[in-house]
Each structure stands twice: as C-alpha cells, then as structure tokens.
Amino acid sequence: MASLALPLPGRRAFRPGGSWIIPPAAVLGALFFYPLALILGESFAGGKGAATLLNYASVLTSVQFASALWHTVVIALLATAGCLALGLVLSLILAFIPFPGSRVLARVIDTFIALPTFLMALAFTFIYGTAGILNASLMQALHLGLPPLDFLYSQWGVILAEVTVYTPFVMRPLLAAFSLVERAEIEIASSLGAGAFRIMRQIILPAAVPALLAGGSLCLLLTTNEFGIVLFIGAKGVVTLPLLIYTKAIQEFDYTSACVLAVINVCLSLSLYSLYRATLSWFGGRSAGLV
Amino acid sequence: MLVWSRAGRAGAWAVLALLVGVIYALPAIIIILASVTGQWNGVLPSHFTLRHYANALHGSSAAMLRASIVTGLLASALALVNGSWAALALRNTRPLPRRVLDIVFFIPSAVPSVSVGLGLLVAFSRPPVLLNGTLAIVFVAHFVLVSAYSYGNVSAGLARITPEYEQIAESLGARPWYRLRHVTLPLLMPYLIAAFSLSFALSMGELGATVMVYPPGWVTLPVGIFGITDRGAVFDGSALTVLLAVTALAVLIALSRIPIKAAQR
Numbered sequence: 001m002a003s004l005a006l007p008l009p010g011r012r013a014f015r016p017g018g019s020w021i022i023p024p025a026a027v028l029g030a031l032f033f034y035p036l037a038l039i040l041g042e043s044f045a046g047g048k049g050a051a052t053l054l055n056y057a058s059v060l061t062s063v064q065f066a067s068a069l070w071h072t073v074v075i076a077l078l079a080t081a082g083c084l085a086l087g088l089v090l091s092l093i094l095a096f097i098p099f100p101g102s103r104v105l106a107r108v109i110d111t112f113i114a115l116p117t118f119l120m121a122l123a124f125t126f127i128y129g130t131a132g133i134l135n136a137s138l139m140q141a142l143h144l145g146l147p148p149l150d151f152l153y154s155q156w157g158v159i160l161a162e163v164t165v166y167t168p169f170v171m172r173p174l175l176a177a178f179s180l181v182e183r184a185e186i187e188i189a190s191s192l193g194a195g196a197f198r199i200m201r202q203i204i205l206p207a208a209v210p211a212l213l214a215g216g217s218l219c220l221l222l223t224t225n226e227f228g229i230v231l232f233i234g235a236k237g238v239v240t241l242p243l244l245i246y247t248k249a250i251q252e253f254d255y256t257s258a259c260v261l262a263v264i265n266v267c268l269s270l271s272l273y274s275l276y277r278a279t280l281s282w283f284g285g286r287s288a289g290l291v
Numbered sequence: 292m293l294v295w296s297r298a299g300r301a302g303a304w305a306v307l308a309l310l311v312g313v314i315y316a317l318p319a320i321i322i323i324l325a326s327v328t329g330q331w332n333g334v335l336p337s338h339f340t341l342r343h344y345a346n347a348l349h350g351s352s353a354a355m356l357r358a359s360i361v362t363g364l365l366a367s368a369l370a371l372v373n374g375s376w377a378a379l380a381l382r383n384t385r386p387l388p389r390r391v392l393d394i395v396f397f398i399p400s401a402v403p404s405v406s407v408g409l410g411l412l413v414a415f416s417r418p419p420v421l422l423n424g425t426l427a428i429v430f431v432a433h434f435v436l437v438s439a440y441s442y443g444n445v446s447a448g449l450a451r452i453t454p455e456y457e458q459i460a461e462s463l464g465a466r467p468w469y470r471l472r473h474v475t476l477p478l479l480m481p482y483l484i485a486a487f488s489l490s491f492a493l494s495m496g497e498l499g500a501t502v503m504v505y506p507p508g509w510v511t512l513p514v515g516i517f518g519i520t521d522r523g524a525v526f527d528g529s530a531l532t533v534l535l536a537v538t539a540l541a542v543l544i545a546l547s548r549i550p551i552k553a554a555q556r
Contacts, residue, residue, distance in 0.1 A: 020376075020379075020380035021377065021380040021381060021384060021392060023376065024373045024374070024376045024377035024380065024396075025377070025392065025395070027373055028373070028377075028395070028396065028399070028435075028438065031411075031431050031434065031435050032398075032399050032402075032407070032410075032435045032438075034414055035407070035410030035411050035413060035414035035415075036402070036406075036410050038410065038413045038414045039406065039409060039410045039413055042413055086310065086314070089306070089310065090307065090310060090311070092293075093303050093304070093306065093307045094307070096293035096294075097293055097294050097300055097303045097304065099304060105311065108315075109311070109315060111540065111543070112315065114489065114492035114493070114496075114539055114540065114543055115492075115496060115536050115539065115540075116495070116496025116497075116498070116513055116532070116535060116536070116539075117496065117498075118496075118498060118513065118516070118517070118532075119318075119322065119496075119532050119535075119536060120318055122322060122516075122520060122525075122528065122529065122532055123317075123318030123319070123321050123322040123325075124318065125525070126321045126322070126324075126325050126525075126529075127317060127318065127321055131331075133321070133334055133335070136333060136334040137334050140333070140334060163314075164314050164315070164318070167314075186293060190293075190295065196293050196294050196299070199293060200293070204293075221401060224403070225401075225402075225403035225404065227403065227404060227405050227498060227499035228496075228498040228499065228513070231498070231502075231517065232517065232520070234521075241403075242403045242404075242405040242406070242499060243405075245403075245405045245406065245409060246405050246499070246502065246503065249409055249412070249503065250502070250503060255409075255412075255413065258409055259409065259413065262403075262405075262406040262409050262410070265403055265405075265406055266402055266403070266406050269401050269402055269403055270398070270401060270402070272401075273397075273398070273401035276401075277394065277397075
C-alpha cells in the first residue's frame, strides 16, 4: 500500500501557489518596507525635493554622530564579550555539573528574554545608583560623606545592564549544543586522567563554537539596537545611535538628520544581521533555535 | 559530570549561585522591594506600603496597563495571522524565492525599533494614509516589531511537524481548506501558542517605536513608566514594572498550560 501516502490523481493538493504569499508580503511591504524607503528618500531630500548629499555631509561630520557611533560600537562589543563570557560560564556549570533543579534554573534565566529590557536598568539604579544599596552600604561601612561608586551613569552601567539582559540569548544555543555532547566521552576522558580544564578545551569548547558564534552575533545585533536601557540609565554623554535618532526626531524635530542617522543605523544593523544569518547557515540552519 | 571531586563541584555551584544571585535574583528582588517601599533613606527601605500598587490600579496608570494589554493582544493576534499565512504559503514556494522571502519576513526583527517608529512617523504623516496621532499607528508599530517572531515560530514549527498526517488526509480526500483546519493547524498549535505568547510579552515591553509614535491618550506601560521614573516617582515606576512583568509572564505561563490534543514528538 505504498500509494496510500500519495495524492490521488486529479485532486489538487493544498499547494498554495506563488500568489498566496502576496497578501502577507504586501502587508509587510506597506507597513515596514515602504516606511523604510521613505526614510531613505527623506534622508536625501530633506523635505525640499531635490536629492542632495549635503544632509549626509553635515551629519557625518558632526561631533554628535562620531560620539554616538563610537558609543554604539564600544557598548555593543564590550556587552557582547560580557554576554559570551557569562553565558559560557553559566551554561558550562548548568550543563556539565548539574544539580537537582539546574534545568529549572536554566528555564528561569531563559524567561528574562520575555521581560522588558529597561527592568534591569531600573533595578540597577536601586542597587548601584548614587543612593543605591551598594553606595549606601559602602558609605555606612567606610564612613564616607559621598557615594564612592559612580559607574552606573557611564557606559559601564549600560554595558552591565545589557550583559544581564542579553546573556540568555547566548545560553539558549549553548545549552542546546551542550546537550548534544556525548556524556560518555567526557567520562572516558576523565577516567583516562584528563582534568576538567583539558576536557573543556578539547571536547566541550569545540562543540560550543557554533553556538558561541551564533549567540555572539545575535547579541551584537541586539546590543547595537538597544534603546530602553540607554534611555532609562540616562547617563550624561552616553548617547548611542538609536537614542540620538530619538533625540533628533522627538526633541529637536530635526527629521532630516534623524532619517540620515536611521539609514546609517539600519545599514549597520542589517550587516550585523547578515553576519548572524551567515553564521547560522554556515553551521547548519536554525539549529540554534533563535529568530 | 565534568568535575568529580566534592569540593570542585561545591566550588562550581558556589560560583553559579553567586553569579545568578547577583546578576538575576538581586535585581528581581530589589525591584519588587522598591515597589512596596514607603521610605528608603538608608541601605534598605525603612517603611513598606502597598500605596504604589493602589496608585497603579487607578487613573492614568490603569489606562496605561489597559493600553498595553489591548495593544499587545491586537498586535500579536494580527502578527500571528500574518506570520502563519506567510509561513504556510512559503512552504510550497520554489526554493530560491522561498529563501529570499524567508529573510524578508525576518528583517523587521533586525531593524532598530526607533527607526521602525521613525519610518512610520514619516510614512503616515502624509497622504495617502494619515495615521499620525491615532491609535492605529501604535498597533502598526507593535505589529511590525513582533511580526518576525510570529513568522519565525510558525515556520520553525512547520519544519518540525511530520508531513505524513497531511499526506494521509490528502490521500483520503480531504480538501485543502479542511486539511488546513483539521490537520495542519492542530499540529501547529504548540508553535502558534508560543508565537502568540512571545509576541505579547515583547509587545508589552516595547519602548523604542512606541515612544516615537504614541498619541496622547494611548500611553503604553513602558512609555508611562519612563515618564513616571523620570519625574522621580521611582517606587510608582517599580510597581508598574512589576505589574508589567507579572502580566507578561502570566500570559506566557497560562498559554503554555493549554492542553494540546495533537501532541507532537
């Protein structure tokens, strides 16, 4: 009865032809790609009609832009490095030195993905802020008149908050990769006298490379695009590209500059996204389980 | 088991406890503590109160909570329909256009939310469609931002379900629409639910695009919380943040508990 699973002749299978993709594609086109195209147009025209590169010249040479680009890149790189380091340590312990409840703990950390990013920024002001727990304790213990720690209102505060928020995005593919590592291999290596660090270096880390690259490039994208944390920490002088776009458009009503900045920011994000997709397809599809 | 010695394991767990405690548990506890704080002058709060929650459930704060929930439900539902439609339609498209369109449907998740908001502001403040200053522009912004997650979850689900059920239904003479309704969609149900709940949670926490486009009278929770904490009412802001997190998590947990008939392996 091999023919059972084959479509009967004459009856059309549910093969929605090429035209079925048009409605959802049109919706996305009208609501997402058309606005993006208008940003591009506005960045050249500036509402005046004739296309010109002068808008770009004035934005690209401004100190504000240079500083915002610098902060965006530095924060994204350092936060991603932090996410990779923290995610690796947490995943290694959760996967290879398990304890009752380690799976539950991994699930709980994973739910932080669904929480708003500014939650951490707000919590950090109570812990590390000038009037926060840490400073208050230090002032009490050391009899200081002024709060000794001021790192929260600098790029370090933003980086710390982003590491906290985006580490689960590294742990997700890492834990998936670690679950595929053969436990017997580790036990044999261990019984032959390999120490924990040698096993990590020779068995575990090679298996983790694709996950680290996928998680890392996703973190790079997300930290480049991050807005809520930077806005909520509100450190003076720490302005990233998304925050500068917001400031230009909403507070200064300078839509042309905002559009120029948005074009640059979108290009940066799309190249990071291509990097992420390339990493994923290089290592075999969406095995990392991420969008 | 990577570490065999008792001391080594205890050491590793201590490191884990310290990291998770300081990085995840402490902020979560502190924000809950702040939400019930009456007075906080020393290291820890000296007075506790439920006043901030009472404030949160009245007047403008209650309106924010409602705006966020309505926006989240509507945007997630629309994104689910659009994303599922796209994923189903792409299943039988030829390989090359399929790979290109697959990337196209993911791109909204890669573009910074502030730029999405700016684009909507530029596009819909001029004819032919004027949406600036209406609720619709907020719904559209949230729809665009969660659409990739809906599409991603559903297309991942489609890649995982076994095609035999559909083929058998087809060979037994089920018409396309009947098969979609009674075979494919039930098989996809876990992924549809996951798509909806993730979209809802993300929409509840969305700030970048909303802050660009929201009209007066439709302030979502994140935008409202920013305004409130910026004014210095940090404890009211904390209570609203806790309510926001609890609502998002409650929807995630409630939806993950729906019994699914066609359980899939």
